Amino acid sequence: MASKICCENFCVIKDPGVSFARMALENLDGRCNQLENMANFLLGVSLSAYSKLAISDAERVKRQSEALHTLETACKLSRMEDPVVLYHLSLEYAEQRKLDATLHYAKCIVKLEVGSNFKGWLLLSRVLSAQKRFLDAESIINAALDQTGKWDQGDLLRTKAKLQIAQGQLKSAIETYTQLLAVFQVHSKSFGSRNKLFKDKRDQIRNLEVEVWHDLAYVYISLSQRHDAEACLSKSRAIKLYSSTRCHAIG
Template identity: 45%
Template sequence: LSVSLIKIYDLQEARALLGRLEYQRGNVEAALRVFDGIDLQAAIQRFQPSLSEKPSSKRNNKLRSDSSNSGSQHAASLVLEAIYLKAMSLQKLGKAIEAAQQCKSVLDAVESIFQRGIPDVMVEQKLQETVSKSVELLPELWKQAGAYQEALASYRRALLSQWNLDDECCTRIQKRFSVFLLYGGVEASPPSLASQTEGSFVPKNNLEEAILLLMILLKKWYLGKTHWDPSVMEHLTFALSLCGQTSVLAKHFEEVLPGIYPRTERWYSLALCYSAASDDEAALNLLKKSLNKNESPNDINALLLAAKICSSDYYLASEGVEYAKRAIGDDELLDGHLRSVGLHLLGSCLANESKIASSDHQRSLLQAEALKSLGEAFSLDRHNPDLIFDMGVEYAEQRNMQAALKCAKQFIDTTGGSVSKGWRLLSLVLSAQQRYSEAEVVTDAALEETTKWEQGPLLRIRAKLKAAQSLPMEAVEAYRALLALVQAQRKAYGSLKNGKG
């Protein structure tokens, strides 16, 4: 076989065919031995003149050129496919770095042969397939080799160079690149200046670049260029949530065509977006639609979210109580965690409802119910810091300072002292017990552990502690520091606002 092949083709093409045959048989090591004899540089020099030359305007010359071009493309296709299969063979043998180097040599060769980029027409299908597969494979090989910066560069090269990729191939690369940017744990430098078009948006970090790619993928789907992939929306949800752009995310959910998501699921997703964007009214209206008796009245997640939104508003607290009670009403639908969440929200809503109670008797009843619900929630989840904090606040408001003190200390232990509101609660409880010196020690310790920008509430407590101890000059100093911080924050906010304008 080898002798007859050599008679028909030159040595390079014969090796390419023999190597492919061995690879298809599963003889990876034998295929590698055959592929090792291929001189890619020599092949490039041979193919380059005929494949990169401009087409002639004369008919006879054009016919000869087309014939020569077709033959050269076929030969180039064989050799480039051989190097691609060599990379695949090395990958199967666990040699990712060598495989990546071979795959990169395929793309370097293509760029050398087609110096103006691969044309849209007159390209042999097999050659285009090899190029597309190599472009798609290279970043994956670099990732397997642990060479993440090379993988980033390969992804960008794949998307910015003229490889004549079809929509599906390009979509797969864009999705994998966005996933790598989001979860790869590697900080990518901005794209090089050479690849930037004047006036175009240039992403500054991984998150911006991933969001840009995911939005491009969604636009492709809107235009009918690719099939619907729900994971694209999931990744975009994660990315936009990370940077607090949930209002932008809401617009994308609104643009998704009807039928892709069940409408109650769409309403719930939109409600999450609006709630995170502090548009609680819009979020609650969507949840009311979803919880209608003709839709999904027993949707646990929607009920809990509605209760959470209502728990932050005194005048919606009674409505939140009803949502929370509906959520915890069916024991069979709830696991321990969700039941604890429901009881926690019920307690928070009852506590807020008590603040606008019409009588002392009603207030006392609501406060007792609130503590009972919070206690039941705590029995199911003893390590929830938010629950512990809310219990501490409720105990403090009901003048049970010993219980409040215990909760404040437990919150600090649970969070490792990293959350300043725990120190504030502890300091306030100590000051309510007239233990001013201890409260001052706690406040000073908290100030040392808190960034300058977040020291406002602690400085206010310090000033009040000084005043309570009849130390007016020291109280004035604390208020002066607080005023300076507020002025600096206003100035910074004004500069930021003007910059955006």
């Protein structure tokens, strides 16, 4: 439990986050596969995050290698049946640019969850995109949109728009962004009358909306439609006063 809490706080991932996971493994000494699986998983997640703080390349590679090993161990202990473990293992392979392995585990996640979790679809699409298989990636996003409620479509639609941009389909991307902004309007009306329990979710959606306005502004800039781009940046400013991305776009 202590290690899990530390995993959720980047400031203490190294110490005591990694240390708690190691202590758990030492004390378990192979007596409980389920707890050993969880300890290996938390150690892998902690080491993966810790590797990003490494000063030298050698140190970073060493931590990444250990993270991958512990996540693979957790995957074996769970008999490839824990989608959360598979997801983080796939992410670690992606971090190390081992895309074939990433794709394999991403497919396993979607199959295991029967497409019920949009994160699995999103990961699979992004791996295909990294392999320049944009049409396949967009097909995956479309399949995910068919099986996902509007509440979870934000990241999916934004990814679809970016894939369309990568293929030079700027007008289609504008239509997708417009569809996404309409979803935000539905969110805004729904959360507007709710209590403070929904504050974090509302803030998350508003931050995503700001980034979408910036994305759309860049599309209009590439089309030399500067007035439309300025309108998008004004919309962004109305939501969030300070933004480095907006300053870059204005420049």
